[in-house]
Amino acid sequence: MRHHRKNHRFNQPKPPQESRDDLIHLDFGTYICPLCGNVIADMTCAIAFGSESHPAHLDCVMNYYREREGLGPNEEITYIGCGQFAIASLKPQFKILRRIIVESKDHIPEWRKNIKQTFMSSFFH
Numbered sequence: 001m002r003h004h005r006k007n008h009r010f011n012q013p014k015p016p017q018e019s020r021d022d023l024i025h026l027d028f029g030t031y032i033c034p035l036c037g038n039v040i041a042d043m044t045c046a047i048a049f050g051s052e053s054h055p056a057h058l059d060c061v062m063n064y065y066r067e068r069e070g071l072g073p074n075e076e077i078t079y080i081g082c083g084q085f086a087i088a089s090l091k092p093q094f095k096i097l098r099r100i101i102v103e104s105k106d107h108i109p110e111w112r113k114n115i116k117q118t119f120m121s122s123f124f125h
């Protein structure tokens, strides 16, 4: 047993800084948010915005509709998933007043297809 342990220690894995190249870097390409002009760091959270379904920050899209919709004092906008936001009243109880459909279900933008493909190729290469 003693001998085995000694051997094991001798063959210990390389320190982390030497194995950094093993990390998978997913490159989705660089996109600029049309609403704030900054780079979108997390493309998986981007919302397809506008008539050209350009990727935009979720927060920026939410702010855009918050201003455009003119919310009442007890109203808030919230992201409900699948490219949809909801205007909800908070008092006397939480109630969704109307939905804002930002992303069309029928049209998947090219950049989102690329994200899916990048994920697939990194998992199954």
Ligand SMILES: [Zn+2]
Binding pocket: 033, 034, 035, 036, 037, 038, 056, 057, 060
């Ligand atoms: Zn933005």
